[in-house]
Amino acid sequence: MTAAITSVFNDGIFAEQFERYRHDPASVDETWRQYFRIAESLFGPGAATPTSAPVGGATYDVAFLRKVAAAASLQQAIRSYGHYAVQLDPLGTPPPGADDLSPEYWGLTDADLQAIPGEALGDARFATAADAIARKRQVYAGRIGYEVWHLEVDEEREWFVRAFRDGVLTRPLTPDEKKDALRRLNQVDGLERFLGRVYQGYKRFSVEGTDTLIPMLDELIRDSGRSGAREIVIGMSHRGRLNVLTNVMGKPFESLFAEFEGRHDHVDGNATGDVKYHMGFIGTCDVDGTAVTLRLAPNPSHLEVVNPVIEGMVRALQRLPGISAERNELGVVPVAIHGDAAFPGEGIVAETLNISHLNAYRTGGTIHIIVNNQVGFTTDPIDARSTHYASDLAKGFEIPIFHVNADDAQACITAVRLACAYRATFKKDVLIDLVGYRRHGHNEGDEPMYTQPTRSAQIRKHPTVPQVWASRLVAEGVVTEAEAAEVEQTVALHYAEIHARFKQSLLASEKHAPWPAEPASALKAVVTSVAVERLQDVNEALLTWPSDLKPNPRLAKQLERRRETMGEQGGIEWGHAEALAFGTLLLDGMSVRITGQDAERGTFSHRHAVLSDSENGRKYAPLAHLPGRKGAFEIFNSALSETAVLAFEYGYSTVATDTLTVWEAQFGDFVNVAQPIIDQFIVADRAKWGQDSGVVLLLPHGYEGQGPEHSSARLERFLQMCAEGNMTVAYCSTPAQYFHLLRRQALRTSRRPLICMQPKSLLRLPQAASKLDDLSQGGFQSVIDDPIASQHRDEVRRIVFCTGKLYYDMSLAATRNPHVALVRVEELYPWPHEEIVRIMDLYPAIEQVVWAQEEPKNQGAWTYVQPRLRASAGASVGVRYVGRPERASPAEGYMDAHQAEQARIIAMVMDTGEVAAERATMKVGQ
Numbered sequence: 056m057t058a059a060i061t062s063v064f065n066d067g068i069f070a071e072q073f074e075r076y077r078h079d080p081a082s083v084d085e086t087w088r089q090y091f092r093i094a095e096s097l098f099g100p101g102a103a104t105p106t107s108a109p110v111g112g113a114t115y116d117v118a119f120l121r122k123v124a125a126a127a128s129l130q131q132a133i134r135s136y137g138h139y140a141v142q143l144d145p146l147g148t149p150p151p152g153a154d155d156l157s158p159e160y161w162g163l164t165d166a167d168l169q170a171i172p173g174e175a176l177g178d179a180r181f182a183t184a185a186d187a188i189a190r191k192r193q194v195y196a197g198r199i200g201y202e203v204w205h206l207e208v209d210e211e212r213e214w215f216v217r218a219f220r221d222g223v224l225t226r227p228l229t230p231d232e233k234k235d236a237l238r239r240l241n242q243v244d245g246l247e248r249f250l251g252r253v254y255q256g257y258k259r260f261s262v263e264g265t266d267t268l269i270p271m272l273d274e275l276i277r278d279s280g281r282s283g284a285r286e287i288v289i290g291m292s293h294r295g296r297l298n299v300l301t302n303v304m305g306k307p308f309e310s311l312f313a314e315f316e317g318r319h320d321h322v323d324g325n326a327t328g329d330v331k332y333h334m335g336f337i338g339t340c341d342v343d344g345t346a347v348t349l350r351l352a353p354n355p356s357h358l359e360v361v362n363p364v365i366e367g368m369v370r371a372l373q374r375l376p377g378i379s380a381e382r383n384e385l386g387v388v389p390v391a392i393h394g395d396a397a398f399p400g401e402g403i404v405a406e407t408l409n410i411s412h413l414n415a416y417r418t419g420g421t422i423h424i425i426v427n428n429q430v431g432f433t434t435d436p437i438d439a440r441s442t443h444y445a446s447d448l449a450k451g452f453e454i455p456i457f458h459v460n461a462d463d464a465q466a467c468i469t470a471v472r473l474a475c476a477y478r479a480t481f482k483k484d485v486l487i488d489l490v491g492y493r494r495h496g497h498n499e500g501d502e503p504m505y506t507q508p509t510r511s512a513q514i515r516k517h518p519t520v521p522q523v524w525a526s527r528l529v530a531e532g533v534v535t536e537a538e539a540a541e542v543e544q545t546v547a548l549h550y551a552e553i554h555a556r557f558k559q560s561l562l563a564s565e566k567h568a569p570w571p572a573e574p575a576s577a578l579k580a581v582v583t584s585v586a587v588e589r590l591q592d593v594n595e596a597l598l599t600w601p602s603d604l605k606p607n608p609r610l611a612k613q614l615e616r617r618r619e620t621m622g623e624q625g626g627i628e629w630g631h632a633e634a635l636a637f638g639t640l641l642l643d644g645m646s647v648r649i650t651g652q653d654a655e656r657g658t659f660s661h662r663h664a665v666l667s668d669s670e671n672g673r674k675y676a677p678l679a680h681l682p683g684r685k686g687a688f689e690i691f692n693s694a695l696s697e698t699a700v701l702a703f704e705y706g707y708s709t710v711a712t713d714t715l716t717v718w719e720a721q722f723g724d725f726v727n728v729a730q731p732i733i734d735q736f737i738v739a740d741r742a743k744w745g746q747d748s749g750v751v752l753l754l755p756h757g758y759e760g761q762g763p764e765h766s767s768a769r770l771e772r773f774l775q776m777c778a779e780g781n782m783t784v785a786y787c788s789t790p791a792q793y794f795h796l797l798r799r800q801a802l803r804t805s806r807r808p809l810i811c812m813q814p815k816s817l818l819r820l821p822q823a824a825s826k827l828d829d830l831s832q833g834g835f836q837s838v839i840d841d842p843i844a845s846q847h848r849d850e851v852r853r854i855v856f857c858t859g860k861l862y863y864d865m866s867l868a869a870t871r872n873p874h875v876a877l878v879r880v881e882e883l884y885p886w887p888h889e890e891i892v893r894i895m896d897l898y899p900a901i902e903q904v905v906w907a908q909e910e911p912k913n914q915g916a917w918t919y920v921q922p923r924l925r926a927s928a929g930a931s932v933g934v935r936y937v938g939r940p941e942r943a944s945p946a947e948g949y950m951d952a953h954q955a956e957q958a959r960i961i962a963m964v965m966d967t968g969e970v971a972a973e974r975a976t977m978k979v980g981q
C-alpha cells in the first residue's frame with residue numbers, strides 16, 4: 056500500500072492517473088477518484104491536472120490541492136486499514152497499526168486538516184477535514200475492525216458507508232440490552248464453570264474467553280427471524296458446542312448432564328453413538344411471536360468438513376413446495392462457526408466459499424463466525440497460517456469481514472447486526488472474526504502452561520468475559536456492583552438446582568427417546584417397473600423440445616435413436632435408461648437433483664440431460680419441463696471439487712426426503728478426494744447420530760487400459776465399510792438394472808446411501824443394452840444368472856461369479872467354455888446370500904466356484920467376497936480367485952500390459968482343465 060500511495064506526490068503518475076480518470080473514472084482507484092472529484096468540485100473541471108495553467112477559466116493552488124489529496128488519501132487509508140489500529144486482543148497485545156493511518160505519513164499537520172473543509176473529503180457533515188478524519192477513526196479504527204473496502208461492488212461499499220453514517224445498525228445497546236448481555240454471559244460462563252467443577256477432568260472444549268459467541272448467536276437469531284428466517288442451520292466444531300447446544304438450541308441441561316454421567320438419549324443397543332460435543336440438535340426459538348427452528352448439524356471431529364454439509368441442508372430447506380426449484384433464501388440461514396487455526400488451514404473452507412455463489416449451490420449467504428482464541432490445540436498462529444488475520448482467505452471471495460474483541464459485547468453484537476443486515480440485503484456471505492483467548496488447555500485435561508506459558512499466565516490474571524462486561528456496565532452506571540454480583544449468583548444457583556433435580560431423577564428409572572425404529576437395511580418391496588405406455592410417454596416428452604431450440608444436429612440425431620430403441624429390437628442404453636428412471640420418478644412425485652463435474656452432458660457424453668442451442672447457446676433440460684411431473688428436476692455441472700460438492704449433496708439428501716439426490720464423480724478414482732465425507736458422514740451417520748441419507752454416488756469404474764487413475768473407484772474401500780445395513784453397494788451390468796436400482800433407491804421408505812459402480816464402455820455396448828420389457832417388467836436383480844449356461848445347466852462344472860464389465864469381456868470371449876457359467880453379482884452389499892445359494896442350486900454338477908475380478912487381488916471385491924462366497928457356496932465346493940495379483944497401483948499404465956492381463960484373466964476363467972485337480976487340493980486343504 057505504501058508505494059502506491061506515496062506516488063501521489065509523483066507528478067508523472069499524477070498526470071497519468073488524471074488522464075485515465077478523464078477517460079474512465081472507474082479505471083482509477085477510489086482515492087484518486089475522490090481527489091479528482093473534489094478538485095473539480097472546488098475549482099472546476101480539469102482543475103486536478105498537475106499543470107499550473109488555468110483550466111476551464113479557474114486557477115488553483117497546487118500546494119493546497121496536494122494537501123487535499125493527502126487528506127483524501129489519509130481518509131481512505133483509515134477506511135481501508137483502520138482495522139490495524141483496533142484493540143482486538145482482550146489480553147492487551149497492541150494492534151500492529153499502520154504508518155499510513157497518521158497525518159504525518161501524508162505530509163499533513165493538524166493545522167492542514169483544520170484548513171481543509173470537510174466537504175472536500177466528501178463529508179459535508181463536518182466543518183473541517185480534521186473532524187471528518189476524527190470521525191473516520193472512530194468508525195474504522197474504534198471498536199470494530201472493518202474490512203469492507205476490498206468489496207468490488209460499489210453498491211456494497213456505499214451500503215457500509217451509509218450504515219456507518221446513519222448509525223442505526225451501529226447504535227449503542229440500550230440499557231436493557233446491556234443487562235441482557237450480562238445475564239447471558241453469566242449463563243455461558245456459569246455453565247462452563249459448573250461443568251468444570253462437577254465433572255472435573257471431562258472434555259467440554261470450554262468457550263471461556265470467547266463467551267460472547269452466545270449473545271452474538273442470540274442477536275443473529277433475532278435479526279434473521281425479523282428478516283423472515285424461519286430456520287437457522289448451524290455448523291460448528293467442538294469449541295463452545297455444549298454451551299450452544301443448551302443455552303442457544305434449548306437442549307435440556309439434564310440431557311447434557313446425563314451424557315456426562317455416561318447415559319445417552321439414543322440407547323437401543325444398535326447404535327454406537329458419538330461423543331457429546333459432536334451431537335446435533337433441533338430446537339425452536341421465539342422471535343417476536345414467530346417460531347424459528349434451530350438446527351445444529353451433527354459433525355465429526357474433522358474440522359470444517361461440516362461446512363458444505365450445512366449448505367446442502369440449507370439449500371434443501373429453502374426449497375418451496377411444488378415442481379419448480381424456487382427457493383426462499385431469507386427463510387433459511389446458514390451459520391458456520393469456525394476455529395482460527397482450522398479456517399485458514401483446512402482446504403474445505405476455500406472449496407465451500409468457492410461454491411457459495413454458484414447456481415447449483417448458492418444459499419443466499421452464510422454468516423461465518425471465527426471463534427478466534429488465537430491458538431490451535433498447542434499451535435500458535437505464527438505456525439498455523441501465512442496471513443495476518445485468520446480470516447484473510449475470505450477476502451478473496453468478496454466477503455466483508457468484521458474483527459471484534461470478545462471482551463467487548465457491544466462491538467460483537469453490533470458486528471452481528473451488520474452481518475445479518477448485509478446478508479439480508481445482498482444475499483452474500485459475511486464473516487465475523489471474534490478475537491478472544493482460551494482460558495484452559497485445548498481440552499480441560501490439557502495443561503496450557505506447558506506450551507503457551509506467557510499467554511496462559513496473562514489469562515489467569517485476566518477477568519472473565521462477564522466480569523469485564525459487568526465492570527463496564529458498572530462504570531457506565533447501567534448496573535450496580537451488587538446487581539452484577541446477583542446475576543452471577545442467580546445463574547450459578549440455577550445450574551446447581553437443575554443438577555440436583557437431575558441427580559434425584561437418576562434414582563428413578565429413566566425413559567430415553569428411542570433410536571429411529573426402522574432397521575437401516577430394511578428394503579421395503581417397491582415396484583420399480585413402469586407401464587409401457589408411461590415409459591413411451593416420458594420418452595416422447597423427453598425428445599420434444601421447443602421448436603425454436605436448435606440442438607446440435609448430430610446430437611439431435613443420436614437422441615432421436617431413443618425412439619427406435621423403445622421398439623421390439625431394443626437397444627436402450629445407459630443414459631437413456633437413466634433419463635427414463637428420472638422422468639418416471641418425477642411423475643411419481645419425487646424430485647431429482649443430480650450434480651457432478653460435467654454431469655449435464657456426462658463425462659462420457661452419454662447423458663445429454665441439458666441441450667444447448669447451436670446458434671445462441673440457450674440451455675434446455677427436457678426433464679425439467681416434463682409434462683405431468685410432480686417433482687422438480689435439477690441438474691448442474693459442479694465446480695471442480697469432490698469434498699465440498701459431495702458433502703453438499705450429502706447434506707441436501709439428509710433433509711430432502713422427497714428427492715433422489717445424485718452425485719457423480721468424473722471418474723470413480725477421484726472419489727477418494729472426498730474420503731472424509733464418505734468415512735465420517737455417508738457410512739457412519741446413522742450409527743453415530745441416527746441420521747439418514749439417501750444420497751447416490753455414481754462412480755465410473757472399470758479396467759479399460761486408461762491407466763492407474765481412470766480405472767478404479769476403489770470398490771474395496773466401500774465394501775470394507777459396509778456394516779449394519781449402512782448402505783447399498785451395487786455394480787449394475789445393464790441399463791435396465793440401473794433403471795430399477797435408481798427407482799428402488801428413490802421409492803424405498805428406509806433411506807440409506809447407494810454407492811453405484813458405473814460403467815464406461817458398457818454405456819454403449821450393444822450386448823449390454825436393454826429392451827423396453829426389461830423396464831416395464833420385473834425389478835432390480837441382486838444376482839443375474841448366466842443366460843447361456845442356464846440353457847444347459849447339467850454341463851456346468853464351474854460357476855464364475857463376477858461383477859460389471861468383466862462379465863461381457865468373459866461372455867463375449869472367443870474361448871467361451873460350455874462348462875463355465877458366468878453369474879453376475881449386481882448388489883454386493885447387502886450380500887445376496889440367498890439369491891446366490893438359489894442360483895448355485897440350479898447347477899447340479901458344480902465342482903468349483905470362482906470369483907473373477909479385474910481389480911488386483913488386494914483391491915476390488917475379493918477380500919470382502921471371499922468369506923461370504925465361501926459361506927454361500929457351502930463346504931462341498933472350493934472358491935477360487937481369478938484376477939490380477941496383489942498390486943500397489945490399481946491398474947497398468949500401458950495398454951499392452953492391460954490387454955495381456957485381461958486376456959490372462961479370461962483364459963484362466965475358461966480353462967476348466969484343472970478343475971478336478973483343484974478340487975482334490977481344496978479337499979486336502981479344507
Ligand SMILES: Cc1ncc(C[n+]2csc(CCOP(=O)(O)OP(=O)(O)O)c2C)c(N)n1
Binds near residue numbers: 426430431432
Ligand atoms: C481435520 C482435522 N485435523 C486435526 C484435528 C485435530 N484437532 C482438533 S482441534 C484442533 C485445533 C483447532 O484449532 P482452532 O481451529 O483454532 O480451534 P480451537 O480448538 O482453538 O477452538 C486440532 C488440530 C481435527 N479435529 N480435524
